[in-house]
Amino acid sequence: MGETLFIRLGSQAENRIHWLIKVNGQEDIIASGELPNAGELTQLTEKSAAREVVVFVPSSDIAIKRLKVPGSSQRAIRLAAPYMLEETLAQDVEQLCFAFSDIKQDEQGHNCFVAALERKQLETWLQWLAEANIFCKLMIPDTLGLPVVPQNSSAVMLGEQVLIRLGEWQVMSFEANAWPVISQYFKALDENEQTIHAYSALSEVPDELTIEYLPEELPLAILANNHARKFNLLQGDFQVKEKRSANTMNWLWVAGVACFALILNFGLKGAKLYQLSNQQDALETEIIEKYKTVFPETKRVRISTVRSQLRQKLAEVGNSEDSAGFLALLVKLEPALASVPEIKPQTLKFDGKRQEVRMQTVAKDYQYFEKLKVAFEKAGLTVNLGAQNNQGDQISGSFSITDTSMKGRS
Structure with a gap:
């Protein structure tokens, strides 16, 4: 089984950072700790090298919203959502980035589930990780790591912040001294009194709130054991591409030559096939598209000259017309x-x-x-x-x- 390194960043560089390591699919913690600030993330560089990294970030920096957006197309709904939120957000839409959940619709009819945050803040978090040489492709608001408790709420205190999850896409994040305001929200929530299931000690909680304390666990472990991998803040411009190994990069040219052989073989057989087939136009289009994929610098490709163009490309590698012999020998050279x-x-x-x-x-x-x-x-x-x-x-x-x-x- 693989292992995962979980990191919870702070809003500012001077904020404390929490981390832990656990085996995938198990709840046992291998190691955990805290760092005094973002400048000490290099202490986790070696730990991240052979492990998957999941990063939690403060929900207090993120607007997590449910919307009812007119339209049937997900594309149209997601294009409209930022402008529906414009009046409720402090920053201009152009200064924000938006990440969408795959949730289709909830019981109240909301059909758009979005997390909005300042682009500059997201870039700052990614910069801290990059400077520590920590590769992360999954970043999640911390409150979305809490378990969903039907008809009730779950809560944990992480550092100086209280995290509460009221539903699948309803969350709160606040400093402990804000409990008096939060208690008013719970009073007005509905006629039925909600119970808050607390997985850690909560400070300064008003007496009028109903708290059920569960066996205490490490707060970050709660997030690590319950987070849903279906949502990721790193979308759009911030989506992370998989890293290629140095050895793979060194031998991409070998794969390219092999690709030439496949295209050439397809072209030769295709030339005979589309002369006898009713699918001539479709096959010609496919041959041209594949040729342009291999040779993107080519601006104009004519089906009548593909074969000669491929021979010319192979001639740049070797002097023989016997390309099959060259490729067979190349296969033996590669290992x-x-x-x-x-x-x-x-x-x-x-x-x-x-x-x-x-x-x-x-x-x-x-x-x-x-x-x-x-x-x-x-x-x-x-x-x-x-x-x-x-x-x-x-x-x-x-x-x-x-x-x-x-x-x-x-």
């Missing part, structure tokens, strides 16, 4: 190259007549050339290692690689 990442290929040329790949490479030490030669030979390839030349802080060397089994077939 060996990946096993010695210290060597970086600079040029790659294919001699179709000799069924030979000539590769110019660079590395920082002579030993890596011999290591790669051994890896090629284990793959069943015949290798000639050329001279190595010292070029400043790098060493260049060349390889001539053939596949004897391929020669036999030719």
Whole structure:
């Protein structure tokens, strides 16, 4: 099972930060603690390296609203929502960012569930994490981590703030000295007296409120065990893309060449198919779209010239018309190259007549050339290692690689 690091940030850089680590799917806490301010987030950098990170942020900085927005299209509803909230928010709509929940409709007919916060505040939280080299793709208002208690409320005191959840999309966050005002809200809520289920001690609570204290737990653990992953503040411009590993980035060009082969194969077979098929127009459009995906710099593509254009692209990699032979040899090269990442290929040329790949490479030490030669030979390839030349802080060397089994077939 994996582990998750939960972090609860403060509104300001000087606010205390809470954190804990737990095993996914279990309630046991592996470790927990507090940091005095955002500048100390680097203490969590190592802990976040091999774990998923979920960040809670103060709901006191976020307007969590339910709306009844005319319209049947979710797109139209979400476009209209910010302007329906404009009069109730302190900042201009242009200074805010909006994140929407997938909740469709509640019992009262609300059909839009939105969290609005100042764009600058969200950027500040993300900057703190970035400066500590902590990668986070899920950020949640802290009150939405509390459990939903039907017909009643749940509450916890986290730091100096009281967090209350009254329903799936009804929450409160306030300082403890605001209880007198909050108690008036509960009195006017309905005729039936609500019970507040408290998961931690609550200070300064008025006597007229009904509080049921449950077995006390670490406040952040309550949020970690009950949060819903369906909602994320990081939407739109702030949506996080998955990071690619360095090894993946190094070999994207290999995947690109393989993609050329797939497109070429599809084009050759497609050319025959659409001559005999009633779907000619659809197939031509698909071929052109795939070509533009691989070669986005191409502005105009004509179906009649796709084959020649693909051959031209392959000619830039090797000199042979026998592209299938080159690609078959390239498939054998890839695992060996990946096993010695210290060597970086600079040029790659294919001699179709000799069924030979000539590769110019660079590395920082002579030993890596011999290591790669051994890896090629284990793959069943015949290798000639050329001279190595010292070029400043790098060493260049060349390889001539053939596949004897391929020669036999030719």
